[in-house]
Amino acid sequence: MALKGLDIFKLSPKKNCKECGSPTCMAFCMKVAQGAADISACPYFSEDAKAQLSEATAPPMKSIKIGTGAEEMVLGGETVMERHEKTFVNKTRYADSLCNCMDEATIEAKLAEVPKVDYDRIGERMYAELIYVNYSAEGSYDYVELVKKAAALGRTLVLGCTDVEVAKAALAVCKDSKPVLNGATPANYADMSAVATEAGVVLGVSGADMNEIYDTVKALEGLGNKNLVIDTTGATVKETFANTVQLRKAAIKDGDRTCGYPSIVNLVKVAKDDLHLQAALAAVFTIKYGSIVVMQEITYSEALPLYGLRQNIFTDPQKPMRVEPGIYALNGADENSICLTTVDFALTYFLVSGELERSGVPVNLIISDAGGLSVLTAWAAGKLSSSSIEKFWKEADIEGKIKNRKLIIPGKVAVLKGEIEAKLPGWEVIIAPREAVELVKFLKDMQAN
Ligand code: SF4
Structure with a gap:
């Protein structure tokens, strides 16, 4: 239960010596109650008072x-x-x-x-x-x-x-x-x-x-x-x-x-x-x-x-679930395997990588930093664009690591094809289906042709 400043003041030394940086003991105690100061800033609280306060300010569950x-x-x-x-x-x-x-x-x-x-x-x-x-x-x-x-x-x-x-x-x-x-x-x-x-x-x-x-x-x-x-x-x-x-x-x-x-x-x-x-x-x-x-x-x-x-x-609802940007070599992919890119939103990664693994086709899944947003949200927020992909390609040295020059992009941002090809010369951009579930057939058909 949160302690009030007055409760803390009752246990304070009441010397008003200012050594804690506050003009009075009362001012210091108010700060402690608000969480703006730590009790240890005052050298004169008795051990007994500190024990009482730490007990009272301890979290409700150990x-x-x-x-x-x-x-x-x-x-x-x-x-x-x-x-x-x-x-x-x-x-x-x-x-x-x-x-x-x-x-x-x-x-x-x-x-x-x-x-x-x-x-x-x-x-x-x-x-x-x-x-x-x-x-x-x-x-x-x-x-x-x-x-x-x-x-x-x-x-x-x-x-x-x-x-x-x-x-x-x-x-x-x-x-x-x-x-x-x-x-x-x-x-x-x-x-x-x-x-x-x-x-x-x-x-x-x-x-x-x-x-x-x-x-x-x-x-x-x-x-x-x-x-x-x-x-x-x-x-x-x-x-x-x-x-x-x-x-x-x-x-x-x-x-x-x-x-x-x-x-x-x-x-x-x-x-x-x-x-x-x-x-x-x-x-x-x-x-x-x-x-x-x-x-x-x-x-x-x-x-x-x-x-x-x-x-x-047990994930913080205020923080997007993200995966680390990078190259994820799936199904034994190497530098000669085709590339597919999407955002770093964990659920997108999980769905897409699951379908890619199910296809059995070797793919380099390239995850760029899109702020942990889904594909369309990232695109609307400017976090998934030809510029962000170009920037990530340089930062991660994609061209130094992968020889294949085919890149599959999410079907929902097909509009980026021309811009990406302009910014990444030599790359052929291929549009994936709009839904991840269609990736297995799409990749198998590509492999067959
Ligand atoms: Fe009071 Fe302690 Fe601050 Fe001195 S250091 S003013 S005794 S709270």
């Missing part, structure tokens, strides 16, 4: 880091309820799941399946970033062995284990990769917190309902552990949804810091064996506040729509 190296990721840190209010900042992470209650053949099959979903979409790697390793007291497979095998996949683990001794043994073999220990309950939170703190990992908190969870989080905070995530999974889908929304609302709208932690939603618990329902719910909880969403399996059927949705939700 940013929690998990994983290490290339697999390090941040959960939470959100400041709004709806994406269009500002932007969502830290995307939902999906976890494929394993359990020591599975038989060996199932475990081995799942371990072999996980790496298969791994692809790139508009510059972002799409894969199961997390593996949820569930512990069941009835399970016959050795849990620590399972954790070792899951860790060998190189993904960050979430250990779903409420048994303190088993959790300790599992962390001994994987703590360096900074997994999440999703194991604190009202019954074991103190011991589990000690285990998580000693291992330096994030602790997940669960309970029978939100009241229990709230009390447990409060108690953990009292023990000094604020490196937490909250498992909002309830007994039913409805309860899980209500818990997850309530948590976000309490943190963002009501400023209740005890609720200001990322969430875990375990779909395996609420929709076991119903893979279609899980896929639909994963989409719901991507939009509605799941920081980690656990699924029974993530194959291409689940991944393709889900990761596309996530990419759309």
